[in-house]
Amino acid sequence: MAEVTYEKTGPVTGRIQLFFPKEELSKKLNEELKKESKRVNIKGFRRGKTPLSALRKLMGNQVFGPLLDRTIQEELFGYIEEKELKLIFSPLPDESEEVEQISATNIKDLRLSYDLGLEPEFELKMPEQSFTKYVLDTSDEFIDELVDNLRKQRGETKDIEEGPIQEEDILDVTIQEVDGELTNDTKLYVDNLQDEVKEQLIGQSVGASINVDDLGQVEANASDSHVRKYLLELSEEEQDVDLNGKSFTITVNKISRLVPAELNEEFFIQFDPEGNITNEEQLRERLAEDNAKGFNAQGVSMANFEIQRALVEGNDFEVPVELMKKLSKDDDESNFEFFERGVRWMLIRNKVAAQKEIELQYEDVRAEALESLMRMLGGQRPAFLNDEFLDNYIQNMLKDEKQREELSSNAMEKKVMAAIREDLTLVEQPLSVEEFNKTIKAFNEANTPPADEEEE
Template structure:
């Protein structure tokens, strides 16, 4: 049997020496060569009678390499599992160990050395009531609730056409005619298009609001809508194809207001309540305001929980500064990522080690709290995701279950879902044992804090990308 010997360099580094004995390797090689001999048809030899020496020259090196690699992998990982070693990264061939010559003609004992980087042993500090955190409690103003309800009523309202009056949020249907002096240009441009007054330049908007449906006026079409370049105006206002390169010498065109329409807000009643809030959830205006406040509160509470978890993570990292086998990890990143360079590894190493330390703390905390992610957890997670695709209004369980089953077949999706479920459970467990004080905060201030947190997260992701990590 192969011998495996572990030498502990320190608490974070070990060297495994694996010896593959000549007799076992030779027996496996002979067995594989025998299989080839049965199939081989070589000129000058009957089938199954090819000499051993010739088979070794033709196929021996590749077969020997496969035998050695398979045996090494098995012995290496069996040792790690049997001894419950928490290995960081993957084992690496020792740098100073000489290259092994695999000669199928003269099989011998083979000795290989592998460096292991080990996770530190530690107990988590900071998971008790003496650890105090603040969680934002966002104050939702009456004005915000009123604004959201008005938006909802607009979204489910009906479009009506005005006979004359034009209002600030109207959609206008306009007819454009190219001019030659004060008259329509013969063979000139004529085109119909729509304009949302909210998108119009301030000056153009004021002019249009001073007129009514049916009026004809002259306007600079290139100064009609905000943030539109000449290409957009030619394509959508003038109706010119991309290939049409005719020169437009005059910016002023004749415009006729053919129609003005607007969304009339849905009436506050059963039809609107059931459509927007869901069947039977709301039956009057007071309940509508309460439902919007609750939904907004849940939305902000999710973000506040995310910020709280960030603070938990940072404090746990601060209180549990775990040592790591730095030199080994730098070698491993270089060896496992063809895009990495010594310079890029150094530049992103601090971010990388912080992420690794958090993974160790997170996983130990999950074991400590007995947290597991079950198949039912994943199904519930994916079911909620599917419902979100349909705005939470899908009642077809056959369709939902079918989409969930397809998502469960996607390994990458399952891994991502498992991580998110684990973190949700972990946060709930940590929240239950630490002290959390609520801190009221106006919505505007909270939104700015979220914006800054997103910028920081993007910066951290950029640093991680330096090492070629795919998050």
């Protein structure tokens, strides 16, 4: 129907012009109106017998708008597909070109122009340097600490009849002012005491007493308000009491101790109701796997970022910068650089996928959807989420076009990056949890684009 002309305006740009003669547009509208007349009832006319002139006035624009949009899309993308033009992004209408307003009752010749950003031809160069992949250090000491914490979480607090006081005990004490009236019964946690006080109490028994000249030096990092509110539990009327120069006696009335749970059948069932963990070795393996999973995934993400940066910087090819600036509509140079880097990476990713014949399967997208759902649930799968429920939920996710495209893109990204990593040298560097968190923070600060400053 349309007369289509195409010219290449640069190494990575092209231009398509569509010309729709008014006679062809009018003919197409008449055909569509005839179809509509058979489906609708118009007062004063038998179905299918309404004159075209009346149809144009009554429902012409209602039909013509969608018809014109559909016709333009079919002609434009039909030509692009026929000529196998590889585009970076959708055709951009030439906004500088004046287009006459047309309607069902005022059809004119229609001429439209579109600028094209074409995929560049380039030879892919892979990085030669090695890359660091951070992994969580799941040493025996680290797993020992995790096991100890689990045993304490499932343990019981028991009263110790006499003593001696140990590092992690809880003490019921009486704090009594020496030669004064201030007194209070409270609890002290031995592992939170200042070293000097801790040394005096550890090894002592019920009934032991120590003297302190400053209650602010009993617990670690205790403020004056903490002393007044928690150690002495002063009333509002007593809050202004001067504690300077006052000495206190701390007497131990009771010792409580957390007794860690035994690593027995009951413990393993509590930890894993499905019964896959039946001994300490399996427990340690599961703890190492579960704790490393999130950190190691972050380590892979950071390695991927550095690999992508090396690929983008190591492959110099032309892209349609001016068209991309029109597309981004962002005057901030740093934001555009980020956008351009994304376009270059997309082209490299597509090149790798084509060279390695990487194809996306339904199971890849389904796995990505499941992972997305698990992230929303905090990584835990509630008991009610059976396989049937998950399948139905994922099917609904994939029905949403935007979600489906995002999930497909993420799944393809993972497959491509996995293939790229196989061709490169990655050196694992174990980090402790603390070191890993510091590394992630520094990485994010160094690589997060600056936020736009609000205009005053």
